[in-house]
Amino acid sequence: MDSGYARGAQAKTALHDELNSTISGISSFAYGPVAKVDKLALRKLAHQLADHCKSDDLVEVIVQLGAVPAVVPLLMLGDTLDGPSTGFDDIKKEACFILGLLAVKPEYQAQISQAGALPGLVKLLRAHKPTAVTRVVPGSGGVARRAADAITNLAHENVDIKNQVRKEQGIPPLVALLEAWDIKVQRAGAGALRTLAFKNEDNKRQIVECGALPLLIQKPVLVGSDGCGPAPPVPRLFASQMLRSEDVGVHYEAVGVIGNLVHSSQDIKRQVLSEGALQPVINLLSSPCAESQREAALLLGQFATTDNAFKARISQRGAIPPLIRMLAAPDTALREMAAFALGRLAQDSENQAGIVQAGGLRPLLELLESAQYNLQHNAAFALYGLSDNEDNVGDIVREGGMQRLLECSERLQVQASKDCVHKTITRIENKLASPRVLSHCTYMLRSLDRAVQQRVAVALARHVPAGGALAPIFVDKAGLDVLLALVTEQPGPAYAADPSMHRDGAAALLQLANKVNANAPIHAM
Structure with a gap:
């Protein structure tokens, strides 16, 4: 036991010494004369440090040893007033990767930001400029992608950094990445915008103003040289259509960005719909990616609250059958979002009948009996909507819905769900007072x-x-x-x-x- 403990302590000390040596080596290059930088040696050191940063157990030690002030200067290594140097791309890419891996705690995010990382990251994003045929400047794609990924990690659940990215003018070059030729760069740009838009109204507004919606959805857009602001005299034409991409990662990030943009914003929701997002979002209900399906269902539920006309349009364009299929998916979150969307669509009388006739009643009753309170509540709300249509009462009775509603009402975990079920039972009882409904049920x-x-x-x-x-x-x-x-x-x-x-x-x-x-x-x- 003692010898094993001693060997473990020695290995830990050796690793600590190795990390310290690596970080010191990087620091000496970062703060030394650019002309004396050994690019191959520095890249090797940065790569070694990046490999160590992949281990969650080592991140705290790496930060304590001074990795942040050593790595942040690498983002601007060799830069001039005219712009970033392209001779250090591989090193800068490793630096972005390291900073993204280190940004796992709010205090580390703050430390990286305070060390001046954001201006460097934004500068790297701006270096990625598509040409007139949407091809990128050679060598800049990987750097821009890593810079966008680093911003995503830094801004994760961090309001201060989200705001700082906007103040550093980081949103326009991120929007510009949506038209990149490389789909990996597109995904990275969309992922960063998705994070920045989450519960941040100022960021949402600027993302939309910079022309992100047409690039995410389908319509061509005329943009200026920086992807934001007035178009130049000879504008460039792009049509990214990320929602329609065959790449799962691209359309997943695109629908995620749109979902965060429209959340709690009726104006943006209407803009998104006017750009033609409805059909591609409905198409994503049949995506091979369960996460894209979930995001699409959530988005359709939000679209359905715009006005009654959109409830009808969503069903007319084919959303109800795939949503009902999703109710039986093994993924709990997917079932939850499908029930959420159907509940919103069930506020329309025609949809109420359509959902039942398409086979939605039985799986909703089964979700009501699940152990997950979110599933219970979304199913309860959807069933309440379905019960409003007299044509559905007979189907509910035939399926044993009344007994099932009564039995589950005492097992529901949330009072709001219990209230919803009691209201559903009362509504059906009132419908049974109608001679037409009662005659139909008696005939059965x-x-x-x-x-x-x-x-x-x-x-x-x-x-x-x-x-x-x-x-x-x-x-x-x-x-x-x-x-x-x-x-x-x-x-x-x-x-x-x-x-x-x-x-x-x-x-x-x-x-x-x-x-x-x-x-x-x-x-x-």
Whole structure:
């Protein structure tokens, strides 16, 4: 044990010495005369340090040994007033990579920012300028990509750095990356914009003003030389169409940027829709990437709140079938977002019927019985919307929806979900007062499927109010015979597939008897 501990301590000391030597070597080059920089030696040292930074256990030690002040100057190594030097691209790329790996804690993000990294990173982004045929300056793609990635990590959940990136004019060159020829650069630019837009209204506004929406969606855009502001006398034409990209990474980042831009912003949401985003977002519901599907479903749910016209357009353009398929996905987050989108679409009467007819009722009832409270609540809200349409009441009753709503109401984890389910039950009970709806449900007592007969009889006994409608249902239409058979016959394929239906049948008979007694004439003793 002692010898093993000693060997471990020696290895730890050796690693510490190696890291210290590497960082010191980088620092000596970074602060020394540019003419004396051995590019190959410096690149080797930077690469070694980057490999060590990949280990989460070493990041704290590396920061403590002074890696940040040693690496940040490399971002501007060899630069002149005219712009970044291209002779140090590989070294700068490693420096960006290192800083991105070190930015794992807010205090490290702040330290990197305070060391002056952001101006250097923005300068590297500006060096990546597409030509008139959208091809990049040779050698600049990798550096710009690593610089964008570093900004993404630095700005992650850091409001101060998000604002500082904007103040350093970092948003225009990031938007310009969306038209890059290299899809890896596109992805990196979109990823940075996605992070910067998250819960930051000023950044959202500038991203839109710099012409990001047409590049993300599909329409050509005329942009100036810096990707922002008025077009020059001879404008350049680009049509990036990232949402329609066959590359999964590209369209995932694109839909993510749009999602963050439209969040809590009706104006941007309308701009996004006017740029033609609706159909490509709907198409992403069938993407091979589950994350893209999830982001698309979330975005459609947000689009549906714009106005009623968009609820109809979303369904008319084919969104409902893939959303219903997503309700059965193994990914919990994917099911949650699909239920969210369907809940918003179900605020339209035509969509309410369409969702049920497309097979959405059963999976929503199953989600209501899940153990995840977000799934429960989104399913409850969607079912509340579906229950508003009289044409759906019969389907809900046939599926055993009333019993399932009652059973789950006590198991729901959030009070808002319980309230939603109670409102759904009340709404359906009110619909059953309609002669048309009640006639349809009563007719289903003639179904050849015994399980359907049982569900209908139980629902009508429990939810039709006391009064003249009970006798036609349970005497004339043989509803009472169905209930009696339900509690007297043994469970089996010809009768109740679920033994719990015996319990429901007994409860229904008791409620039916109470309703009859309550309306019977009282005779004096």
